[in-house]
Amino acid sequence: MKQTYSLKEKGKQLLVIFLPILVTQLALSSMMFFDTVMSGNASAVDLAGVAIGSSIWSPVATGITGIMLAVTPIVSHFIGGGRRDKVPFAVIQGVYLAIVISLLIILGGALALQPILHRMELEPAVRDIASGYLFALAFSIIPLFVYTVFRCFIDALGQTRVTMIITLISLPINITLNYMLIFGKFGFPRLGGVGAGVASAITYWCIAIIALFVLCRVEPFAEFGLLKRLFPVSLSAWREQLKLGIPIGLAIFFETSVFAAVTLLMSQFNTVTIAAHQTALNFASVLYMLPLSISMALTITVGFEVGAKRFRDAQQYGHLGIGMALGMAVCCGVGLLLCNQQVAHLYTKDPAVFELAKQFLVYAIFFQLSDAIATPVQGGLRGYKDVNVAFFVAFCSYWVIGLPLGHLLASYTSFAAFGYWIGLIVGLACGATGLLVRLRRVQRKSMAVNEYLVA
Template sequence: MGKAREFFIVLVPIFVTQLALVATGFCDTVMAGHFSSEDLAGVAVGANLYFPVFTTCISVLSGLTPTIVHAYGAGKRWSIVFAVRQGFWQALFIAAVVLLLGWIFVPVIIHSLQLEPRVEYVAIHWILAISCGMPLIFLSAVLRNLLDAHGFTRLTMLVTLITVPINIVANFFLVYGWGGFPALGGVGSGIGTAVAYGINLLLNVLITLYVTPFRNYHIFRRFMPPLWGACRRQLALGLPIGGAIFCEVSIFSAVGLFMAGYGTAVLAAHQAALNFTTQVYMIPLSISMALTILVGYELGSKRPVDARKYARLGRILSLIVVGIVAALLIPMRSIISAIYTEDPAVHELLLVFLAYTVGMQLADALNAPLQGILRGAKDVRAAFLLSVISNWAAGLPIGWLLAEKFDFGPYGYWIGLIAGLLLGGIFLSMRFYFVEKKWDVMYGK
């Protein structure tokens, strides 16, 4: 019972934080959908280009979490300060590279899709607006790693619960033109989110300056230049994590771009279904993040038996909770669809897409906890390679064949996505079995 209690102390704030974060994307999608189907499709195209890159970069920076948590478990205070300060440089460098590449390539990519004029306009300007806040949220992510690695996930939750309502309110004003603001449609949601990124950074900085134990690290007291050797070592851990996440997220975006060829209604319905399943994914994702912290701390303290207990608990909990949610989804599809759209054509398509989300949710429940366990153990390169194989070498080709050669249409791509996730879960299970055997050698049974 003690392990279960500690697990939930870490897990619940992470889950609330993640749910609040995706609530912003949920509100963006719903607001754009009720503004017009063209704005919903434009936000969908923009999101399919922006979020794979954004999520990958945040995941690269999340490599700081196992570094900090291992140092914390071993009592190495200076290593924590050093990792955070170098993390700031990594965040700024990554943001600069992404913004430069986006400025060059995003317009070219979107023009090549031959979208309707309004859809193209919304997609380009939504990306432009939200990317203005990218450097701020990357810096904030470094500080969030510091908080989470110490088990202060409730502080992260508090920051998010303050930031998200501000974001949602700002979006309402900017999307619909309330309070004298111009009605910017989907573009307004991108501006509101960029503003929220800045507020998120400010709150995390204040916590680091004034809340114990973080104030005792004096993170901002001394300037530290970037050190390439330290950055290279940290990127050796962070890049495989980011690469694995990119393989998973980018395949969804690739499918989203394929959906553009089936028309605005299909693209809008696909985006709404994907947005909904993202809400459910916060359950296994939060469990995954909690497992990274707890498994990493126990291994840093040389307690592999406790790490195993957390790993088993997290995997079982993920399957049970997501299984219950998936069972409730089928009879509630019509209600969920009505939340996203009033367009009859989009509504009918969305009912079918929502049925496919059940398989995706169950596959995620198997896959995500294993990723968190392996990150906590700093075993990230194999997970990256397995993600490439399962998603891009298997999932996407299966989806394309079903959609284009066997007349499954847009639903064929969803079958491919599910197949890739299931295959990834099987591969990661095999890898975890191998890693457990290594623990026996390193720490003893």
Template structure:
């Protein structure tokens, strides 16, 4: 990574960092999709069990992975400031934190999984598969969180191609492990859908092994002596990481969970066709969101790098490039979606009534995605400044005090189920406005500080 001077150079560097992140996100999405498809081949109960287990696991995974994202802005600013001597100690403390998080999730899972599944009053077979899936997944907690630290370390220094290569290698491994563990091939026991949990855990260990191998092989981590010297755990260093990471994790959690809540609310008020159509639209929106999410992550890296180097004007230019790119790309994609929505709906269903309603939901996806692209990219830029507390409060208010209540109220109007999408879009728009105002405040504050000094 280097300090680009012209806009053209900045765009080129931005794209070089962003596109491997996009491929990485697609790779992880493909792993989840493969788990679902292959579990479904084992049987309906297997698919349901994996779906239930995944729905319990994902909120914890999203929130705790978000906490470890603190590594990215911290290391990117240290890189920009030329403080390579402080990078390894910081990453080591993050590794300690990842182990603590792994232990916490393991203990909570052991205590809560069975009671929560019992409260859900599932079919006994589905209950058993969901529990066994989560047990299998628990064997991958340590490598999952520790490899997240290493991934964020590489990304923060602009080496996003490294994490992309790791995920692309791990993807076929995950498919192979699913195959042998779900269906009992090559002498392995036939575990059914629960096998995806063990396969995923094994894949996480593979990812960690490759990540650590690269840490000890590549020149930059060698020079920085990453994981060669192990300082004692530092409460103050971990506290600093948590100060940045907890608001990030909670912001991601509150955003990721709004559609889960909406789905639950809709499930008690609307018919199966509506729920299925809504779910199809969510799935497609999730695929579209990979682009602004990747841009957001690239912005955190580049803005942090320039702030660390004491170049706030250049950080501001990256923020403009990123936000403009995110909204512009999604605007083009939204226009294409408008004209191809019937074809997109056909990906998810052959039922005419579900396809027709899915097309209607996809109209609302267009406006939803524009707001989502703006708020995601703005929030990514703010993280590069290590400004996370006010954005967290903004996200909480926008998503849960505005989006969900507005959606619920509008669902009782002529909009019906579409009212939820209007409400959430309003919440995301409010978040984007709040993040935009906050970004201006942060940029002006840094400018005043530089003028005063």
């Protein structure tokens, strides 16, 4: 990261940070995609087991990862404020906290997993695969969350291209291990869906080890000497990270879990409707990587400027990020409107599912427009270390407005399954409005404080 002096320079720096993040997010999400697709090629039972396991693990993983994301604004503020000596301590405390949280998750999973699976009334074979898949993933929890801390440190320095390269190196490792362990190739046992979990666990260990090597040997990371000093545990540092991270994690959890809830509620409709819904939701999730990546880039750039007390520059980055996200959303919306038949054909050849999926994809356009505001604004607020209101807005927009309204529309109107999408679109639009108002207030307050200090 470096100081910029014009909108053109800011736009260029934001783009340089954003593009590698986008590639990284797409690569990370594709790991779960390959787990599912390759397991499906093993058998329908393996596919069902991995799908159930993923649906249990994903909300937990994204929520806990949100807690680790607090390292980014913390480090960005230190770098922007010229306090580089504080960075190693903050990162190592983040690693300690990641390990403790990982152990708690493993313990909680050991106690709760089997009761959860038995309540789901699954076929015994599907339950066994889901259980084995999650058991294998348990061995990857510590390296996954520790790597997240490393990634936040790397990204906070503006070196997002490095995390992109690490992730791209790990992707073929994951695919190769899936091939060997799911299908039993090259002398390895055929583990089916459980093999996908083992492959992911090994891959996450590889990612963490590669990242650790980069931090110790590659500049500008090596100059911080992260492992040269063994810092004692600091509960005050943990408290600071949790104060930022828990609202971030809960906001992400509420967002991911509401879509899981909608999918479960969709079970009241026929198989064709459920398949069409999943098609549109999956494609919308891919498009969501655009505003999400911009959001992460804004946390870095805004945090850097706020740390340096350059609040006008932070405000300009916020406007650039939201404008960029809206422009991309409009382009994606127009493209989706014109090419929804082609998109639907990517997922299914079934005529009934195809026709219904085209209609769901139209609703996905409105998702993109609201996400283009709400998601970057959240990233900007994290750069200001303002996270509590965003958490409250996320909860209300999805669980107080979106899901109840969707259930009413789906159950008592002719919208049927589309009612859930309408409800979530309305909730997301309300959330985007609330978050935008909050960002404006935070920006104005920061500017006012800055002008007071200057005077």
